[in-house]
Amino acid sequence: MLFRYLLIVLIILPIKAFALIEVDITRGNLNPLPVAVSPLSIDEKSKSNFKKILKKEDLGSEISAVVENNLRQSGLFNPLNKNAFLQKPDIANLKPRFEDWNLIKAQALITGKVTFVDEKLRVEFRLWDVLAGKEMMALAFTTVPSNWRRVGHIITDKVYQRLTGEDGYFDTRIIYVSEKGPKTNRIKKLAIMDQDGFNNKFLTLGNELVLTPRFSPTNQMVTYLSYFRNLPRVYLLDIETGMQEVVGDFPGMTFAPRFSPDGKKIIMSFAKDGNSDIYTMDLENRIVERITNHPSIDTSPSYSPDGKYITFNSDRSGYQQIYVMNSSGKNVKRISFGNGIYGTPVWSPRGDLIAFTKLHKGKFYIGVMRTDGTGERLLTENFYQEAPSWSPNGRVLIFYRETKTNSKGEGFSAKLWSIDLTGYNEKMVNTETDASDPSWSSLLSN
């Protein structure tokens, strides 16, 4: 009997003992991740070579500064103060002393080495998990020395991707309309710069009015609108070669040409017989196809990333609202139902959201909503702001904001701003001149 009892106890006991306690962790902090960006180590010989070519004292530090600035601007990382670093860059790159980096609360560490090899710049970098004490990634790049800033951007993209799981957006450029002069007589030029505001270049002379430049999602082509002898023309510009061509002259007011996701078509709106509708143009055979046919004003078309749908704005319900339809023009559905006027809808490269400008009670908002119109979120409010453009990973929006003029007509300015989807990381993008109508390129390194 006793034996039986013991047997039962012995069977039951392990079952009880293995009842594992589970604790659900559903909250955490949304603070930026503390990252230590150690200056990239560089030997004396390479240092003097790069000094001759690039006029930079210490290229290793310069590249790490690019990485650090990118990470800080993203709002997701907190690069730690270099003065707190205990380990020298060259030793850290070989084998970091994790206790030292742990001491300054770094959770990730970036180290690297810069060398001058066969007239070229060779950069290797490593990403370390400080708490786990292991290497997460190690890569090396070789390029011409003048590309050193891009190397910094590519390193940031790789680090960003490894630590967040989504693609980066740092090795990209922004095309925009540079503006100068009084409000009544603005000189507008097409300009391009790196996403961090460096390497600014003007692409047109400013003789003609330029509007709404838009990058191709697949390559470094740009389409924009320019007025020649007061007639709107749609242009195509190859950023790499500088070649420019007129796609077509269109009657009446033409608005906002934009590429299809495969880069083979341009979609735009223009007024024919006094009625604005949406049209596409095949860039190979230049055939124009009408997509909408409605007596209302249909403008600002933008394709979904899979090319199956188009979002646009129309006043067919009485007020300007956002609509979605099939790429053939069928199944038109209104998706914006909030108070106010909605415009400039742009489909996210991720495909899940549509960004828009909203005017309500005299204030302008930049916001996002799901593609069925639900989950509207207004990210930022201001006196005047519009034309959002997505970063290639669909996480950040760039747009432009104008300031009020005083009674004398002074104080006007237009600047580029960026904000991420959380709505917290709002930052002004530095430009040499006033700026409007920004458009974000795809990743250059793809």
Added chain:
Amino acid sequence: MNRNVVISFGLHAFLVIITAMSLPFLAKKPIDLPPIISVELIQITDKTNIPFAPKAKKIIEKIKEKEKKLVSEQAPPKMVKKEKQDSIPLPDEKIKKIKEIKEEKQNPEKVETEIKQVSEFEKKDLFDTSSISALIDKSKVENAETNKKTDKITQDQDEKIDFGGLSLSEEDALKAQIFGCWSIPLGLPYSKNLLVRIKLQLKPDGSIIQSEILDHARMNKPGQEFYKVLAESALRAIKLCQPLRVPSTGYEKWKELQLNFDAREMLEG
């Protein structure tokens, strides 16, 4: 005849007495019910515990350690009873020191609640809003689980309560600690099913002997980059937090713990 009457009378009297004796018990039952409810309340308060209990525990542990050093190595390891310890022959200065430490660091009420079993009324006084919210949170989780799953879960939960689960306050203390350490990767898409389950083996002081990702195979699968990022962030949080804030007793219960990291609520919010 008379005899029969006497027997009948006696038996009737016996029945009346039995009935008279048993009826009050029946009548008492409903009166007994409220204490049962109140017992439940007590159990809940015990589970929730008072919010500063972990702190008090820590302080007690500190004092224990100090006393160990001061008194002798043979000092009782678990129960801390002031009177007994005071009665141990010590140099006067040392006794004063211990008392001073207690007076400085300890809230006497807190210690009492930790060491002694206080009355129900006292517990009610100590029951604050934060523990109410903890209760609500817990019930949310439990409700969600029972809605999703079958009766098995309820049995598991029963097991938790009866056999070895952490009390709500202990669980809350642990959660709060990890919340502070876990930097959620903000780039994660909230539409994806991302739940990282990590099994821990712990030392009695809360430091980690071993951590194991239960779905480790997912880490290296192509297209599971987000899972990998989340799993790595969870491991970082655990390492950053250790030693974990675990209960001072019942090591056998929690020497193995499973932490389920789920960022959806935060990313959606």
